[in-house]
Amino acid sequence: MSDEILKSIYEITKKFEDPSTKQVFDENNKKISVLVENGNVNISLIIEPNKKNDYFNVISGLKSKISNIPNINSVNIALTSEKQPNQSRKYTIDCEHIIAVASGKGGVGKSTFAVNIATSLSLLGKKVGLLDADIYGPSIPRMMGLSEKPKTSENKKLIPLEKHNIKCMSIGFLIDPDTPTIWRGPMVIKALEQMFNGVEWGTLDYLIIDLPPGTGDAQLSLAQNTKLTGSIIVSTPQDVALIDARKGINMFKKVNVPILGLVENMSYFICDNCEQKHHIFLSGGAKKEAENFNIRFLGELPLDKNLCIDSDRGKPVNIGNKNSSTSELFKKIAIDINNIVTS
Ligand code: ADP
Numbered sequence: 001m002s003d004e005i006l007k008s009i010y011e012i013t014k015k016f017e018d019p020s021t022k023q024v025f026d027e028n029n030k031k032i033s034v035l036v037e038n039g040n041v042n043i044s045l046i047i048e049p050n051k052k053n054d055y056f057n058v059i060s061g062l063k064s065k066i067s068n069i070p071n072i073n074s075v076n077i078a079l080t081s082e083k084q085p086n087q088s089r090k091y092t093i094d095c096e097h098i099i100a101v102a103s104g105k106g107g108v109g110k111s112t113f114a115v116n117i118a119t120s121l122s123l124l125g126k127k128v129g130l131l132d133a134d135i136y137g138p139s140i141p142r143m144m145g146l147s148e149k150p151k152t153s154e155n156k157k158l159i160p161l162e163k164h165n166i167k168c169m170s171i172g173f174l175i176d177p178d179t180p181t182i183w184r185g186p187m188v189i190k191a192l193e194q195m196f197n198g199v200e201w202g203t204l205d206y207l208i209i210d211l212p213p214g215t216g217d218a219q220l221s222l223a224q225n226t227k228l229t230g231s232i233i234v235s236t237p238q239d240v241a242l243i244d245a246r247k248g249i250n251m252f253k254k255v256n257v258p259i260l261g262l263v264e265n266m267s268y269f270i271c272d273n274c275e276q277k278h279h280i281f282l283s284g285g286a287k288k289e290a291e292n293f294n295i296r297f298l299g300e301l302p303l304d305k306n307l308c309i310d311s312d313r314g315k316p317v318n319i320g321n322k323n324s325s326t327s328e329l330f331k332k333i334a335i336d337i338n339n340i341v342t343s
Helices: 002-013 051-067 110-123 179-197 217-225 239-254 287-291 305-310 325-341
Strands: 032-037 040-047 073-079 094-102 127-134 162-163 166-170 205-212 230-235 258-264 296-301
Touching: 002 040, 002 217, 032 073, 040 162, 073 179, 094 110, 094 217, 094 258, 094 325, 110 166, 110 230, 110 305, 110 325, 162 230, 162 258, 162 305, 179 217, 217 239, 230 287, 230 325, 239 258, 239 287, 258 325, 287 296, 296 325
Parallel strands: 040 073, 094 205, 094 230, 127 166, 127 205, 230 258, 258 296
Antiparallel strands: 032 040, 162 166
16 A cells, blocks of 8 residues: 555656756655655655755645645655765864875975965965974974964964964974874874864965875874865975875875875076076976876976075075065965966
């Protein structure tokens, strides 16, 4: 008896179309489920929460048609919403674009890139935050010229330190630098959560995250707990660095984090005397690697002693040496990144 009623109900539902997906509500449509018990019909439709007004006609049409089937006592139709994938994300922040800067190995200029790209985006008029998650050697405070500790707000959140118009927070403020690295791994997940949920970031256009090198806890934890817009991989031209960069690319692909592009740092050196570009290491390695992986190549940055000097004195290059060619290169990459994420 119920089977017959069920069949008659589906004869009716398949004449109705889902206003969102434009698919008919037949037996194969996973957005509808029908339960019949003692002549009482319970239908649930899975919809997007903000679209419920679109379903008024479907509900009244289904109700009046199904009520006319013989032996039906009542028809109840409920709208439910599917759990959104990001509902399980634990790190919350009011930020339009969260970008993780990563590298396969240490010392390739990942933090230098993070600092200078944050400053370049800020110079484009964006509200920028810089989060230093490099547990092995948090260097953002030094590179941004920050030595004080963040204060706590009335609602017990940390107030990020502000420098060069950028809000900065470092894992160095939360983890004792003398703690052995072996203990920091498990701590990093807790500390990362605190750096999102326990910090007064306000509203940001960009949050740039300086990740620890490699493919460890911080990367996975971020991929799982926040909605990353994408990652940028920094490498130097040598094969050893590129092999590690490849591991980083594969890891982000596995956890479904888009890769915005690959940058080659310390690509060449411009000689003070002859003003020629010298490719001290190999040339074009990262570009080729990007092509192999079908990811964007964001550009080559030179080995520039002023970049190193500026970093040591806490000044991003486009503040310390704002008319230099290196500063222009960072600005160009920032414009490209902004175009990529907003297109
Ligand atoms: P990572 O974050 O990958 O460990 P850093 O950004 O801390 O690397 O850079 C390591 C060192 O190399 C720092 O002293 C930094 O100033 C220097 N450095 C980075 N990139 C350049 C560059 N393009 N030219 C000159 N020095 C650089």
